[in-house]
Amino acid sequence: MSALARLHRPATVEEAVRLLAGGDGERTRLLAGGATLVAMLNAGLVDPAELVSLAAVDELRGIGTLPDGGLRIGAMTRHRETAADVRLAGTLAVLREAAARIANPVVRNMGTIGGSISFADPAADYPPALVAADAAVEIAGPQGRRRVPAREFFVDWYATALGPNEMVTAILLAPRAPGLGSYDKLYRVAGDYAIVSVALSVAWRDGACARAGLAVGGCGPRPLHLDEADELLRAGRLGAQAARRAGELLAAAADPLDDVRASAAYRRRVIPRMVERALAAARDELSRTA
């Protein structure tokens, strides 16, 4: 490990982007909660010369309500805050449940949503939840700001739609709709990354399914999601048959690896089972609250 040349503490996003652009490519890194980055530093996996801390950028902090009633989650919002925010209800509850299932209290106190999705570990909890909720990612770069749907943000193993010298500034969520969100996580021990996770967000109005979002984590380079499966669920009003078919489609589309957590074959097997279970629980909840 070579000595760190500098630690910057910009006060604005624009300044942070300038520091990134003025730095030495890979050797200049953003520092958010540090839960992942500092562990990688300690293990000698990364060797940055300059760190750009986002801790002093006010704009990135906390969860705000947008004029249209939607929510804006700043990139530096800690997992603990997201897990505790009651505005994340109805269709958006999936995000809150996912946040609550990340790691352990120490990591939830440190880790941020921006850091998590930028790192884009395919077994992480936010990516499938954001895809299921059909969130958008706000990005800042030398050319200014842009938005990318979460469904396009995650592109490959640990790779995102972020371009050179770009950073995540916020997650944008459409106003919550009545319905439900759920997040189920299969793990080896509590606090570990998912073997398989299933994120579900359902808008339900007048006994009909207005929108269904279903995504699977831990089973390939990026969150597994099929428009076709969502449409099946919506049209089939989350029924058992639609659930089975959606699970089968996702399992067939999955591209998991054999790794220390489980085999690829096992993951393919449990995807439909966990999907069916998530939908059975959803039907149950809707029938109780309807």
Add this chain to the structure above:
Amino acid sequence: MSGTTRAIGASTPRLDAADKATGRAEYADDVARPGMLYAAIHTSPHAHARIRGYRLEAARAIPGVKAIVTGADLAGPHCGGIIKDESMVARGKVRYVGEPVAAVAATDPETAGRAAAAIEVDYEPLEPVLSIDAALAPGAPLLHEDYPSYVKTVQGGGHGNVVFESTVEEGDVERGFAECDTIVEATWETQAQHHVYLETNGCVADVDASGRITLYATCQSVHHIQQRVAEELGEPMSRIRVRATRVGGGFGGKHASNIHSIAAWLARAARRPVKLVLSRMQDFEIQRSRHPARVWMRTGARRDGTILARDVRVTIDGGAYADESPPVLAFALLMSRGPYRIPNVRARGAAVYTNKLRAGSFRGFGNPQASFAGESQIDELARALGLDPVELRLKNAMRPGDTAFGGQQVPSCVLRECIERVRAAQRAAPPLAPRPGRRRGVGYAALSHISGLMGTAASVQLRTDGSIALATGCVDIGQGSDTVLVQICADALSVPIDRVSYAPQDSDSSPYNWKTAGSRSTYMTGRAVALATHELRAKMLAHAGDMMECAVEDLELRPGGLVGLKGLPKAVSFKEVALRSLFHSGGPIAATHGFVFDGPGFDPKRAAIHQLAFANLGVYTYGAHCVEVDVDEATGAVEVRRAWCAHDPGRAINPAACEGQIQGGFVQGIGYALTEAMHWNAEGWLTTTTLADYKVPGVLDCPVEILPILLEDPDPTHPVGAKGVGEISLVGAAPAIANAVADATGARVRRLPMFPERVLAAIDARA
């Protein structure tokens, strides 16, 4: 004794607890000496290779490098346990990835690390042998071509890649099976588990002007490490001093390590202190694991459930070096009968070499592997017979006066009570609500273990003010032996425990102790403490008799350090006794008691024993576990909901400490059963070298209710009746959980850990 509580039987808080909780306790990494150097190890990238040569120029040229050692520097004999087959750094060959090949001492850790990386070793890679089958295959590459020439303290008939072979046999197995109505047979496989003590292995070696070495080490025996380092450095033991630091967990993984000799060697070469503390990754790579094992077992019974015969074959994977493989094999065989009356039993076993981390001692010592098979098979036998598995256990359970496998008579045995108590407790507990998508099951395991073996000693001295100075060689590895030994001593003199000091272990002054191992500290060292204290008491009473001019028979101990005249208020204090002895007559009052385990040996008339690595062991303890599990039908994930663990500690010197051992052992057993597994890839690289890969259950993965039940049955051979409870509590978890999974799903999982994937496969494979 009115007005005082006895020291024995009190759940006294640990003497070391406050220091540990407040960060004052000194662990190996806290030790610092002026001018201290830091060591780094260059490890093997090959599972199996010949070493053709070393190039050290680049490493030597780095400023700050003070000493380097490679196998080329070692000239003496090989070291090890029963089979002397290894050395602190590899010589001639490397036999596992991560094996120390060279080591460097430098002025700071970064320099040492850079220098270690700059060492170049010329290897000729050889085909690695990575499994039991590969080791035993005809024409398999040999790990130890020199095996025949190694020094062996016990002969085990090794050949090829076989380290050791042993047999224990009672009765006539073939005839026994011929009389059976039902016979079941299966094979079980278990994995390598790591100890994952919170504190990794580490030490600091200091050297004085005469070249005498003092080693500060986190360890399970100062005497054992002293002997090993002396042997390896070619020094008399008088030139090596070992002092134990506080130990952040051992579980069998801190008996021996390459690092002590490496640090001592480098310190001697550099004439400066050297610190060598392993990172978590290195500790995983170079230390030790539990033996992976394959156990084939066949058991037969009459229609009424009387078990008549059992045949067992145990093969353990010892990894690259023999280390504790022979005794682990021996103990697995001795435990393979289970705590049952089975007249005809044959247990045969072998330990093999493979190109992986050496396996060594680990809480349970072969018993977890044997009992996972044995206790699973009891349930399968019950099912085949159409009997209740608990009733089958009760019917065949050992009773007091029965003999253990090997033929020793067992005076104290509360096995049946343990089984009945856990069953009653489970039945009486309010049922947990069923959960959708989960299947509930209940499973049992019956267990035995030992707590007496090898040698130990204790010394006690009376100090000027009447305080007592106690010393033993028993290192407290977190299990609480400091507290328990002090309780035993204080109790024998009717003084509060704060009147007894307990010396940290130092090979210069501590009475000999083999190791903190084998659940033996409370039985073995506790017995030595009690008897030494009794001798001290006798000497004190003789003084008191002289002082009060009366016969010793007329004296009694009174609480708080007084010797009184029976029936009269007259008394002298311990202080007065001490002062008399020190300044007037008799000399300092001290006593020492030492012994080697003296229980009844194996009975050659009962048992035919061939090449067993243990000459004598005993003081059997018994226990039973009952667990409730939920199995997730969708994923196969197993969750332990509640557990009842009944154990016989003989006499519970410190009930809270016993309960802590039971709960801690059971939790480590849950890890063994469900989540913990070391994994090597096809090239022989250990892939689980961090705690992100290797998963130990955390507090959220364990049931809140792990309910210990202490069934005290004082052991007649111990002055205060104590037996050991440190290991047996781990042994029952895996079979009880496997039996509960079978109860829940009808699926039998015969491979550990019971990953969800394997449970789901077993559910699919149901007949």
